[in-house]
Amino acid sequence: MKHLEEGASNIYTLFLNVKGRVLYDAIIYKSEKSSSYYLECDSQIAESLQRHLRLYRVKRKIDVEHTGDKINIWTMFDSSSRFDHGSAALDENGKRKVEGMIFPCGTLNNKASKFVDNIMIFEDPRLPDLGLRILAESHIGTHDIIKHLDDDVISSENASDYRAFRYKLGVGEGVQDLPPGKALPLEINCDYLHGVSFHKGCYIGQELTARTYHTGVVRKRLMPLTFENIADKPLSYDEKILDQSGNVVGKFRGYTEKHGLGLMRINESLSAQQLNVAGVNVKVTKPAWWPQEPQKETISAKDT
Numbered sequence: 001m002k003h004l005e006e007g008a009s010n011i012y013t014l015f016l017n018v019k020g021r022v023l024y025d026a027i028i029y030k031s032e033k034s035s036s037y038y039l040e041c042d043s044q045i046a047e048s049l050q051r052h053l054r055l056y057r058v059k060r061k062i063d064v065e066h067t068g069d070k071i072n073i074w075t076m077f078d079s080s081s082r083f084d085h086g087s088a089a090l091d092e093n094g095k096r097k098v099e100g101m102i103f104p105c106g107t108l109n110n111k112a113s114k115f116v117d118n119i120m121i122f123e124d125p126r127l128p129d130l131g132l133r134i135l136a137e138s139h140i141g142t143h144d145i146i147k148h149l150d151d152d153v154i155s156s157e158n159a160s161d162y163r164a165f166r167y168k169l170g171v172g173e174g175v176q177d178l179p180p181g182k183a184l185p186l187e188i189n190c191d192y193l194h195g196v197s198f199h200k201g202c203y204i205g206q207e208l209t210a211r212t213y214h215t216g217v218v219r220k221r222l223m224p225l226t227f228e229n230i231a232d233k234p235l236s237y238d239e240k241i242l243d244q245s246g247n248v249v250g251k252f253r254g255y256t257e258k259h260g261l262g263l264m265r266i267n268e269s270l271s272a273q274q275l276n277v278a279g280v281n282v283k284v285t286k287p288a289w290w291p292q293e294p295q296k297e298t299i300s301a302k303d304t
Contacts, residue, residue, distance in 0.1 A: 002200075004030045004037070009113035010133070012125045012195040014185055015052060016205025022183040024049045025173055025195075029122060029135065032115055038135060040073055042174035072138050075124075076149060077131035079165050116148055126193040127289055129169055160256045167259040170224040170287040177254050177261060179237065185209050186218045187263060192290055222253065223269070225260035228281040235278055243272035250284070252277050 003011050010029040014022050024045055029038040041049050046068055053064045114121040118137045124130035136145055142155045172178055172188055185205075190196045191213065198213055212218060225241075241250035241262050249272060250264035262269075262277075262284065269275065269284045276282060 001028075004028065008125075010122045010125045012190075012193055014190055014195055015049065016185065016203070016209070017181055018204055019181075020184060020205035020208030021181045022178055022185060022188065022190075023052070023180045025178055025188075027125060027133065029120065029133075030113075031120075038067070038071070038120075040133070040135075043068060044175045045180065048180075070138055071135055072140075074134040074136065074145060075131060075162055076134060076153060077129075077162065077165055079161060114148070117144065119145055119148060121148065126195065127169065127171065129289060130166070130171065164256045164259045167254070167256065167261050168224055169289070170222055170261065170285075172222050172253060172261055183263075184212070186212055187220050188222050189290075219267075220250075220263055220265050222261055223250075223264045223266070224285050224287060225252075225255065225262045225277075226283045226285070227255065227258045227260060228283070230258055233278070235280075239277050241269070241275055241277045241282070243268065244274040249275065 008030070010027055012027050013025075015024045015026065017023050024041055026049070027040045029040070031038055039049075039053075046066060050064050050066055053062075057064075113123070117140075119140060120135040122133045122135075124133050132149075134145055146153050146155060166173065170189070171193070172183075178188060185191070185196055186209065196209065196213075198210060235252055235255060237253065239252035240248045241252055241264070243249050247268070249268040250262040253261040253263055255261070260282065262282075264284055266286075270286060272284075274281065275284060
């Protein structure tokens with residue numbers, strides 16, 4: 001939370017159980033009032049998360065109020081984006097320029113947020129490719145929001161479009177992709193999505209998370225899947241993903257149309273000649289937004 005006190009407009013975060021498994025994923029937003037914050041989560045677990053937060057108030061005077069009927073959450077994203085970070089414009093610090101790309105020019109302040117007409121516009125804290133998260137009072141419609149964005153924004157009510165977009169990126173969220181008590185933080189790329197701090201104090205589930213991070217070994221991660229053909233039968237969570245030899249190299253997490261997510265053994269799945277889940281052929285890709293692995297250099301004794 002100190003990131004918000006020091007100027008960040010929002011953060012991505014997770015709530016873990018004592019075994020270090022993910023209970024809830026969330027985005028926390030700083031409101032215009034200095035003493036209050038908005039917390040976005042999957043609507044299916046809103047009441048559970050509210051109880052969880054109240055349990056850990058201890059004796060602090062903190063109110064946790066459900067505002068789901070008062071505020072709607074929108075997202076603005078570019079579904080045509082090819083996620084080619086090499087061609088993106090960079091600022092003097094080597095970071096991608098957001099001004100003029102997803103915000104209209106001249107509207108983005110240094111906190112990457114905008115408050116206007118009871119509409120709160122934020123850059124998604126996880127990944128620039130995910131575009132904007134927009135919080136607006138429930139009586140505010142699409143037209144009122146779009147007029148504050150770029151001129152070429154197209155409205156859509158199809159939630160599966162956004163889900164397919166996330167799957168192409170390899171980003172999971174909510175109960176459907178991250179059932180409570182199942183996933184481990186680093187396996188869902190929380191470290192790559194700025195959702196965990198390794199400098200803060202203790203938290204529930206810290207021991208396993210910190211140990212895994214400092215050993216530097218994360219063999220399985222959420223990765224994008226592309227189906228050669230649209231699956232004509234339902235696929236269940238945790239369905240085994242097999243290589244050409246019948247070895248298990250991953251577990252299925254979800255799909256919409258031709259795009260899906262899998263918890264994959266990174267090296268084995270990328271080197272496999274063929275992959276299938278329940279008889280349906282799939283391809284796995286390494287997300288372009290993952291950090292580049294340092295190249296190991298070798299030098300011979302003769303050179304020295």
